[in-house]
Amino acid sequence: MSAEKITAEARTEFGKGAARRIRREDKIPAVVYGHGNEPTHITLPGHATMLALKHGGTNALLEVEIDGNTHLALTKQVQIDPITRHIEHVDFVAVKRGEKVHVEVGIHLVGDAARQTLVTVEQQTVEVEAEATHIPEWIEVSIEGAEAGTQIHASDLSLPSGSTLLTDPEALVVHISNAPTTEQVEAELEEAEAEAGIEREESDAEAAAEASEGDGSSEE
The missing domain is CATH 2.40.240.10 (Ribosomal Protein L25; Chain P)
Known part of the structure; x- marks a missing residue:
């Protein structure tokens, strides 16, 4: 730098x-x-x-x-x-030049994980020790083709020469999981709305479906 x-x-x-x-x-x-x-x-x-x-x-x-x-x-x-x-x-x-300093360095993801996966960055930064004039701007983490279940810990990071990791080596930095389905997202949204006391308005399609079910039951 x-x-x-x-x-x-x-x-x-x-x-x-x-x-x-x-x-x-x-x-x-x-x-x-x-x-x-x-x-x-x-x-x-x-x-x-x-x-x-x-x-x-x-x-x-x-x-x-x-x-x-x-x-x-x-x-x-x-x-x-x-x-x-x-x-x-x-x-x-x-x-001073040559002096070692402790700094927080950001995580920079490169590449794309496998399809239908969700990438979660658990640690936005990690702490490293580096020479004051050679502090890395960021630390690159490749997730190219990473499948669901992949976990990248601090110890897995490739640090620039002269930098020493200070963050706990076991700290989880990036986690790749299966992307949630539409049904799961909808269920989580409904649960969150219920906890917040939000009542969702009934859509025209839902109202029509209920009306149709009601007509059917009355005919019996």
Whole structure:
């Protein structure tokens, strides 16, 4: 993973009011923790940071330049406005080249399982230890042709060179099962509606069928 370069400004104003002023200028308030140092509060350029985080993914690594000094910073938390989807704040942890870090890496499925199967990802991420500048963007898991009953555990994952699995090796990551039939789906839906106290309206076809049965019984 290559580090994106970002020029930041040291931040001396704090609080909600200061954060709002920073965002109005299309900038992002952020903080860098780590290595026993006092937290460094910074302001990042909005558009450039958004692109860097989008390109780097969950564990984006940035080369943050502050007052002429460059720091390696690993993304730990990104706060996003649920309505505007704009980045509101970013937490980084300071790292060094060659340093091992613990990170959560996403699972990326490739291929298609056998027909009439249901693929369930039980673990969206696994925890690994990796060198700070060589964190995998994701871990590929092939399900090509996988039959119902297939189970892929953490120990079955192929990790990139230099990465060590920290998640329990027995943890179930992907499970392939038989796809439910239409009747099973309908039965589960009716059960869920009954538990929720939802009464389903009778369809025209069902009403016609009941009317037909009623006419037949009266003729007897």
